[in-house]
Amino acid sequence: MDQSVVTQKTDIKEKANPKLTQTQPVSISQLKSIEQFIYQLSLLCKGCNLELDNKLAKVRATPLQGEQISEFSQYAGQAEKIILAQHRQMTLQLDRQRIVLGDIVAQLSRVTELPASVSNELKHFTRELEKPSLLVWDLTERLTQLAEMVSDILQQHFDGDTTKLLPKHRQLAAELCSKLAELEFTSAQQPKLTFITQSLEKTQSVEHLLHNYRHVFDLLVENMAREKSASQEFLHALSDTLSAVKQAVTESAQSAVQHQTVKAKLNNEINSSVASIGASVDNSVELNGLKAEIGQQLVLIKTALARKEALEQREQDTLKQALQNMSQELNQVNQEAQRYKHRLVEQQKINELDALTRLPNRGAWDQRLNEAASIAKRDGSPLWLVVADIDHFKQVNDTYGHSSGDKTLQVVAMAIKNTLNQDQYVARFGGEEFALLLPGLSAAEALESLNSIREKVRNIPFRFKSQPVQITLSLGAAAILSNESVEQTFERADACLYRAKQKGRDKVIIDE
Numbered sequence: 001m002d003q004s005v006v007t008q009k010t011d012i013k014e015k016a017n018p019k020l021t022q023t024q025p026v027s028i029s030q031l032k033s034i035e036q037f038i039y040q041l042s043l044l045c046k047g048c049n050l051e052l053d054n055k056l057a058k059v060r061a062t063p064l065q066g067e068q069i070s071e072f073s074q075y076a077g078q079a080e081k082i083i084l085a086q087h088r089q090m091t092l093q094l095d096r097q098r099i100v101l102g103d104i105v106a107q108l109s110r111v112t113e114l115p116a117s118v119s120n121e122l123k124h125f126t127r128e129l130e131k132p133s134l135l136v137w138d139l140t141e142r143l144t145q146l147a148e149m150v151s152d153i154l155q156q157h158f159d160g161d162t163t164k165l166l167p168k169h170r171q172l173a174a175e176l177c178s179k180l181a182e183l184e185f186t187s188a189q190q191p192k193l194t195f196i197t198q199s200l201e202k203t204q205s206v207e208h209l210l211h212n213y214r215h216v217f218d219l220l221v222e223n224m225a226r227e228k229s230a231s232q233e234f235l236h237a238l239s240d241t242l243s244a245v246k247q248a249v250t251e252s253a254q255s256a257v258q259h260q261t262v263k264a265k266l267n268n269e270i271n272s273s274v275a276s277i278g279a280s281v282d283n284s285v286e287l288n289g290l291k292a293e294i295g296q297q298l299v300l301i302k303t304a305l306a307r308k309e310a311l312e313q314r315e316q317d318t319l320k321q322a323l324q325n326m327s328q329e330l331n332q333v334n335q336e337a338q339r340y341k342h343r344l345v346e347q348q349k350i351n352e353l354d355a356l357t358r359l360p361n362r363g364a365w366d367q368r369l370n371e372a373a374s375i376a377k378r379d380g381s382p383l384w385l386v387v388a389d390i391d392h393f394k395q396v397n398d399t400y401g402h403s404s405g406d407k408t409l410q411v412v413a414m415a416i417k418n419t420l421n422q423d424q425y426v427a428r429f430g431g432e433e434f435a436l437l438l439p440g441l442s443a444a445e446a447l448e449s450l451n452s453i454r455e456k457v458r459n460i461p462f463r464f465k466s467q468p469v470q471i472t473l474s475l476g477a478a479a480i481l482s483n484e485s486v487e488q489t490f491e492r493a494d495a496c497l498y499r500a501k502q503k504g505r506d507k508v509i510i511d512e
């Protein structure tokens, strides 16, 4: 047997685990892929937790040699993809959280009533945020500190005092509201978020404003802590499994080498017994003496063969046990990886939604548009691409405040969505603009549908600052042509929207 590999007879292996079908010697490329996998794992975990870093460094430092673990490469490949996806996801989230957090801290620095010590701490915090090596987990502690500081200011400086709110403070409250809309929160956090948003809209004092900053920091800390523990749970399970698998592989390889040495010794014993039988025959002069001599040697050979057989049995048993353990561990990590993958898919869904309107965002729109366009071109069926824009939206912001503008966007988004059937699609394209897809309609049907959306929006009874306000929508649409790109169709729809605005707004124009 080649000493650098562990081999196993198929029947034993199949009894040990039906999933392990055929065992091949471990190839260099398999070993490389395992090492690559371990490297990726450590990349993801780096800096999350010191204990985990040390564990992974040990796993990395132990060389993998001559083990038979063909199943492992397959599992490792699957897990590696998940880990890389998670790494990208976390980097994106970290960047987004860092930017929003930086904005929020910058806003807070503009509260002129803050004591100098707090202003200094805020400057320090901003500098920390700019460090490229910063990890999301590092923020948790600093944010908690910041939240505590805000509480202290509240107690020391505003106890019972309702420092009057100036326009600049109102502006801060509106900005904080819009920053919150850029972040993602779980459904369990939504009531608290609504409470904060509503309370910011009614902010009456600086104290009140600072209270809201405190609440926002608490929510951010909660988010980061949740992400951290979910990621760490998975990573711990993964790294423990890796260590266990490596240990099982190393042990079985070591015992195979030991058994090989003992077997070689037994072979020598058998060979020398056979040789001495030959010598006895050659030198024999008398039959009875020869019989006795051969009888003795045969007993020795029988004993050596029995020991060899017992050894082989033990070897098979050890290997069987090792393969069973390894297979169990790998199945476990595979299940854990599947659960984690599921979480990522959920997270991705959240990421495809626009945080303010809960409609699909621009990224989701681009994907859906391309899919729908290729189906329409393939089937030769009509597909209307629509751009809708709220009229004079800047005035809403300027006259009634940014939060009224946000509320308008949310209500209009829901009104459009509720008008559509399940084949139709709407996304927030950006700002006060929405993009729609209406498949399978004739020009007359598209015009009718879009007019009913327009009517529906203009009839929403908005009230801002106790005044009734009418909001209208302009829409432009074009059907996708087989010989043009989706960008060209979009330009035609946008040109129609422009004409609708020119013609006085609250209009639908379609490119027939």
Ligand SMILES: Nc1nc2c(ncn2[C@@H]2O[C@H](COP(=O)(O)OP(=O)(O)OP(=O)(O)O)[C@@H](O)[C@H]2O)c(=O)[nH]1
Pocket (backbone or CB within 6 Å): 356, 389, 390, 391, 392, 393, 394, 395, 397, 401, 402, 403, 404, 405, 406, 409, 430, 431, 432, 501, 505
């Ligand atoms: N409240 C709020 N305002 C936004 C948001 N996104 C964009 N805006 C505002 O939307 C306004 C768009 O204004 P304009 O592009 O001048 O258009 P308009 O006032 O709607 O005028 P017309 O399109 O010509 O009818 C700007 O003031 C933006 O600041 C948002 O998420 N929330």
